Amino acid sequence: MTSTSNRVFIATSMDGYIADRDNKIDWLDTIPEINTIDTGYNAFVERIDAFLFGRGTYETVCGFDIDWPYTKPAYVLSSKLKSGELKFDEHVTYLSGKPTEVLKRIHHNGHHNLYIDGGRVIQDFLRMDLIDEMIITTIPVLLGGGVPLFGELDSKLLFHCIETKHFLNSISQNRFVRVR
Amino acid sequence: MTSTSNRVFIATSMDGYIADRDNKIDWLDTIPEINTIDTGYNAFVERIDAFLFGRGTYETVCGFDIDWPYTKPAYVLSSKLKSGELKFDEHVTYLSGKPTEVLKRIHHNGHHNLYIDGGRVIQDFLRMDLIDEMIITTIPVLLGGGVPLFGELDSKLLFHCIETKHFLNSISQNRFVRVR
Numbered sequence: 307m308t309s310t311s312n313r314v315f316i317a318t319s320m321d322g323y324i325a326d327r328d329n330k331i332d333w334l335d336t337i338p339e340i341n342t343i344d345t346g347y348n349a350f351v352e353r354i355d356a357f358l359f360g361r362g363t364y365e366t367v368c369g370f371d372i373d374w375p376y377t378k379p380a381y382v383l384s385s386k387l388k389s390g391e392l393k394f395d396e397h398v399t400y401l402s403g404k405p406t407e408v409l410k411r412i413h414h415n416g417h418h419n420l421y422i423d424g425g426r427v428i429q430d431f432l433r434m435d436l437i438d439e440m441i442i443t444t445i446p447v448l449l450g451g452g453v454p455l456f457g458e459l460d461s462k463l464l465f466h467c468i469e470t471k472h473f474l475n476s477i478s479q480n481r482f483v484r485v486r
Numbered sequence: 487m488t489s490t491s492n493r494v495f496i497a498t499s500m501d502g503y504i505a506d507r508d509n510k511i512d513w514l515d516t517i518p519e520i521n522t523i524d525t526g527y528n529a530f531v532e533r534i535d536a537f538l539f540g541r542g543t544y545e546t547v548c549g550f551d552i553d554w555p556y557t558k559p560a561y562v563l564s565s566k567l568k569s570g571e572l573k574f575d576e577h578v579t580y581l582s583g584k585p586t587e588v589l590k591r592i593h594h595n596g597h598h599n600l601y602i603d604g605g606r607v608i609q610d611f612l613r614m615d616l617i618d619e620m621i622i623t624t625i626p627v628l629l630g631g632g633v634p635l636f637g638e639l640d641s642k643l644l645f646h647c648i649e650t651k652h653f654l655n656s657i658s659q660n661r662f663v664r665v666r
């Protein structure tokens with residue numbers, strides 16, 4: 307059987323938010339130099355076969371004035387959006403259904419190691435214990451409210467932090483892997 | 487003028503809780519070896535003059551079958567407790583009032599660098615921007631609910647993570663200092 311993995315690479319505030327109260331992410335640039343250094347994103351993407359985005363994350367990307375920025379196949383999890391509505395739709399495959407069903411279809415396409423992105427999707431996957439690794443970059447700001455990375459769980463999940471990095475004397479990054 | 491500081495040294499889960507849904511902290515021993523190594527607690531205590539505990543934290547300590555474990559003067563912030571009710575009361579000074587008033591009285595006693603402990607007190611102090619440093623040890627477990635370290639803030643607070651440590655290949659510790 308081919309091994310599979312679902313991985314997260316994301317930034318949060320010190321208090322665990324991925325967006326502020328207005329759903330804005332401009333605070334990610336609190337330490338602007340972070341955009342000029344290698345935080346491991348490219349190396350992370352080399353380890354995955356495809357992206358799986360939630361609807362909100364994909365809509366956010368479509369709202370940016372950029373070309374399609376991803377170098378691997380991308381899926382969008384949405385029961386609401388229809389292909390052709392958004393500007394990057396030629397680059398993505400829409401899927402809907404439960405996480406296990408969606409994964410089965412993606413694996414059937416030969417994509418076994420996935421970058422899972424989007425607050426709602428990550429929470430849904432964690433609730434079903436489907437996340438294997440999380441690389442979390444902590445932007446050293448307390449927002450005091452916003453969209454949390456983590457949600458409620460029925461039972462606790464044990465990880466190990468196997469790597470810690472420190473950037474620009476102000477930002478930390480921790481790599482957590484699920485211990486099963 | 488004598489310089490003052492309010493510092494926090496605390497452990498949280500990956501999802502930012504300091505106690506679980508049942509107000510229990512046994513998950514702090516998820517990686518039991520953490521209790522056998524130097525995580526910097528003693529060095530931290532050397533840098534402070536006194537402890538300021540919230541009522542809940544103090545009551546928790548009084549519930550442990552131990553001798554008084556602190557080596558510096560200790561204050562307890564409570565408008566409810568009366569001196570003489572709890573087993574360690576001979577070791578502490580009760581105070582009540584707003585954070586700034588309480589700090590004024592503690593500073594008047596010659597204690598200028600304080601260890602602030604207790605979820606409620608930390609949140610109250612952060613809301614008034616009275617915390618200068620936070621050393622946060624992250625236990626690599628998702629609890630999925632509980633008592634959060636951080637609460638709501640009226641405005642965001644910028645820190646820098648000036649030091650990152652990695653213990654037992656599974657636990658990270660980040661030292662954040664307030665940038666003013």
